[in-house]
Amino acid sequence: MSNHIMNTYARLPVTFEKGDGATLQDSEGKMYLDAISGIAVTSLGHAHPxxxxxxxxxxxxxxxxxxxxxxxxxxxxxxxxxxxxxxxxxxxxxxxxxxxxxxxxxxxxxxxxxxxxxxxxxxxxxxxxxxxxxxxxxxxxxxxxxxxxxxxxxxxxxxxxxxxxxxxxxxxxxxxxxxxxxxxxxxxxxxxxxxxxxxxxxxxxxxxxxxxxxxxxxxxxxxxxxxxxxxxxxxxxxxxxxxxxxxxxxxxxxxxxxxxxxxxxxxxxxxxxxxxxxxxxxxxxxxxxxxxHNYIPAIAKKGALLLNQFKSALTQQPGISSIRGQGYMIGIQLDRPCAELVKMALERGLLINVTRGDTVRLLPSFVMSQQQTDELVTKLSQLIIDFLSITD
Ligand SMILES: Cc1ncc(COP(=O)(O)O)c(C=O)c1O
Missing domain, CATH: 3.40.640.10 (Type I PLP-dependent aspartate aminotransferase-like (Major domain))
Structure with a gap:
């Protein structure tokens, strides 16, 4: 890695080569589901034609x-x-x-x-x-x-x-x-x-x-x-x-x-x-x-659904403090620091963000398919459950 970049970011050990909708591919060919969209930027996904x-x-x-x-x-x-x-x-x-x-x-x-x-x-x-x-x-x-x-x-x-x-x-x-x-x-x-x-x-x-x-x-x-x-x-x-x-x-x-x-x-x-x-x-x-594409009214509905999916999957888990959000802006707060989740997610092919040290933040793109949002809920919920059990 070049050391000629000013050290303003603690970057994750990955370089993406290309993207398509809600997915990104790294330089090794590994695929990732992108649930952060370049921090709420690529709402229409990557490489939108x-x-x-x-x-x-x-x-x-x-x-x-x-x-x-x-x-x-x-x-x-x-x-x-x-x-x-x-x-x-x-x-x-x-x-x-x-x-x-x-x-x-x-x-x-x-x-x-x-x-x-x-x-x-x-x-x-x-x-x-x-x-x-x-x-x-x-x-x-x-x-x-x-x-x-x-x-x-x-x-x-x-x-x-x-x-x-x-x-x-x-x-x-x-x-x-x-x-x-x-x-x-x-x-x-x-x-x-x-x-x-x-x-x-x-x-x-x-x-x-x-x-x-x-x-x-x-x-x-x-x-x-x-x-x-x-x-x-x-x-x-x-x-x-x-x-x-x-x-x-x-x-x-x-x-x-x-x-x-x-x-x-x-x-x-x-x-x-x-x-x-x-x-x-x-x-x-x-x-x-x-x-x-009438994306915005759809995001109101799909966002509420996604929030409920996370609530059903996680609310009963000890260690979850709060699950909140509106539209495609969702936060899952844990009762402990969880920055480590970002790396664990990366290893499992999922891009998420943790903000304020204890809150998983999701900002999926509007083009994410139903299958991909289901995959997001399943993968992330399991990851959080695994993390809670190893950090208990
Ligand atoms: C609410 C809000 N205001 C301002 C900014 C700063 O935007 P930028 O990074 O494009 O300067 C951000 C970036 O995350 C933001 O979330």
């Missing part, structure tokens, strides 16, 4: 021109996202962290426009928003902060899924926005109580704060709606997307509505690559596939 064709066609026509010029595919993708989200304006970038950076800048400038000199954003404990300096500062995980102090200021933290803690900040005149994940992904697949986002929407309206929802992991159908906020019939002021929007081709989006629109003006923000014709052509292709 329509996506590959869109990449091929667009690359032969035009890849990049920069944002010095109008970009037709960018406008077309913005139109689609606006129609799907019911919001107003899109800024395209290349990753989730960049989408959140744009959101944070909108909130800060929104505050300054009202004469607030120390604009402050309410963020949650146990959250994850990215690895850039501002987004890691917004992130509610001390491990992510370690070694990078001083952090970017202008954030105040409250417990997740706790409306009263946010309400208690209503008198703070510095607050301009709330930044929240609808389901905490990296934090362990925590689904808040029903009505949480609606309650935050109300607080934001009452205090002239922006409700900024980070749907980088939950967006583009993952929870059984295009965007998780649609489960609660609200609309945020700012929405951030990335991951599955390009099915693996890097693209992010920060979408604004109402009072968050027109906050950023020429000269305030920018990107060289963001929203280039290639990335946007792929975004359009992803949306087309999701629409024509």
């Amino acid at each position: 329509f996506i590959s064709e869109a990449i091929c066609k667009q690359s032969q026509q035009l890849i990049h021109t920069s944002n010095l010029y109008h970009i037709k595919k960018q406008q077309m993708l913005a139109d689609q996202l606006i129609e799907l989200s019911g919001m107003e304006q899109v800024f395209f970038c290349n990753s989730g962290a960049e989408a959140n950076e744009a959101a944070i800048k909108i909130a800060k400038k929104f505050g300054h426009q009202q004469g607030i000199t120390n604009p402050t954003i309410v963020v949650m404990e146990n959250s994850f928003h990215g690895r850039t300096m501002a987004t890691l500062s917004a992130t509610g995980n001390p491990k992510v902060h370690e070694g990078f102090q001083p952090l970017v200021g202008g954030f105040t933290r409250v417990p997740f899924d706790n409306v009263a803690a946010v309400e208690a900040l209503s008198d703070n005149r510095d607050i301009v926005a709330i930044l929240v994940e609808p389901i905490q992904g990296e934090g362990g697949v925590y689904v808040p109580q029903k009505g949480y986002l609606k309650a935050l929407r109300k607080i934001c309206d009452a205090n002239n704060w922006l409700l900024m929802i980070d749907e980088i992991q939950t967006g583009m159908g993952r929870t059984g709606q295009w965007f998780a906020f649609q489960h609660e019939n609200i609309t945020p002021d700012v929405l951030t997307l990335a991951k599955a929007l390009g099915n693996g081709v890097p693209i992010g989006a920060c979408i604004a509505n109402n009072k968050a629109t027109d906050v950023l003006a020429p000269g305030n923000h920018g990107t060289t690559f963001g929203g280039n014709p290639l990335a946007c052509a792929v975004g359009l292709a992803v949306i087309e596939v999701l629409k024509t």
Whole structure:
């Protein structure tokens, strides 16, 4: 293995050569069932023919021109996202962290426009928003902060899924926005109580704060709606997307509505690559596939079914603390550290993730067949049972 890669990841001892739908093949020819989808990215599976064709066609026509010029595919993708989200304006970038950076800048400038000199954003404990300096500062995980102090200021933290803690900040005149994940992904697949986002929407309206929802992991159908906020019939002021929007081709989006629109003006923000014709052509292709195959309502149903299958297979097992999730975003929490499961699964031809040390996280692709989801339940349940017995 080359030692010329910066040591930012503790990588698993495997290299994949090719993929097909929900499966991957390694350099030795061994096949794996992929239940993590490149961390919620390849929702349409690997080597999707329509996506590959869109990449091929667009690359032969035009890849990049920069944002010095109008970009037709960018406008077309913005139109689609606006129609799907019911919001107003899109800024395209290349990753989730960049989408959140744009959101944070909108909130800060929104505050300054009202004469607030120390604009402050309410963020949650146990959250994850990215690895850039501002987004890691917004992130509610001390491990992510370690070694990078001083952090970017202008954030105040409250417990997740706790409306009263946010309400208690209503008198703070510095607050301009709330930044929240609808389901905490990296934090362990925590689904808040029903009505949480609606309650935050109300607080934001009452205090002239922006409700900024980070749907980088939950967006583009993952929870059984295009965007998780649609489960609660609200609309945020700012929405951030990335991951599955390009099915693996890097693209992010920060979408604004109402009072968050027109906050950023020429000269305030920018990107060289963001929203280039290639990335946007792929975004359009992803949306087309999701629409024509009606994947999203199916994921709502299939996700509930998958969750129940895991509950039937595992709930009775001592050592299982909780099985939770929505759509194709599932967390199985154990009563002990279980990072070792990832390697054990790999040996058995299964790709999973463990987050927060004790929670198996599953983010299967929408193209996984019934036979493959059954295989996932059988293999993973057995693996967890074996792991619990050897670690008891
Ligand atoms: C909710 C959320 N926000 C932001 C990010 C950061 O996205 P990226 O890694 O593309 O910068 C992630 C990545 O896991 C995420 O899950």
